[in-house]
Amino acid sequence: MKFNFDSPEPIYLQVAEQVEEAIFTGIYRAGEQVPSTTEMSKEFHINPATVLKGINRLVAAGVIEKRRGVGMFVTPDAEKTIREKRRAEFYDRYVSRFTSEARKLNLSEDELIELIRRGYEA
Template identity: 40%
Template sequence: MRRGFDETKPIYLQVKERIEDQIISGQLKEGDRIPSTTQLVQFYKINHLTVSKAVHLMVEEGNIFKKRGVGMFVAEGAQEKLLRRRRDQFVDRYLLPMIREAERLGMTEEDVIRLIRSQKERDQE
């Protein structure tokens, strides 16, 4: 697959998420120019329409804006908006299911916290 894309999710969403990741991490800051669609097409070796769909979605969401003839730029407040959305998604996708499963298994909050800390320590080794 091209540049490590996951087959379970549409490529345009993965391109969008990769740009969002750069905004969240601060690699792309408010007002920074993002790569052009042509540059993204060449980098990922994917169809122009796929990249255009990702960029269009980001414009619709207000995370980037286009300056005709100049390029595309990170919108003001994009990092905070993306962080807020990702945190909400984290709760819905991971935290709530984990809490429900822990309750089914009879685990206490302290048990879960202990497991998280233990796993985190193993990861850092």
């Protein structure tokens, strides 16, 4: 994990995003333990409260569960939860804007689909 301390994005969000990415890419799998707040804060020189705030976002999202006295573990549905979240974000960030611009250009659905196919082939 690498954190950009000069970024306008808060460190706690960077923590959440990077742990989420590690889960999504299979570094941490369902049922596996993730590093503790203390371990992360020491390794990356981040305030433990900041790490905890990021981790709590993942707990609230149902991606990580805390087991009192044992640690934090990836939930069984974590990958599915992350995938669904990212698909929704993809739609909001890209598809919605993409189709709006296509309408402005008077592109038909077929023309739009052809452009997408061409993009996949490139």
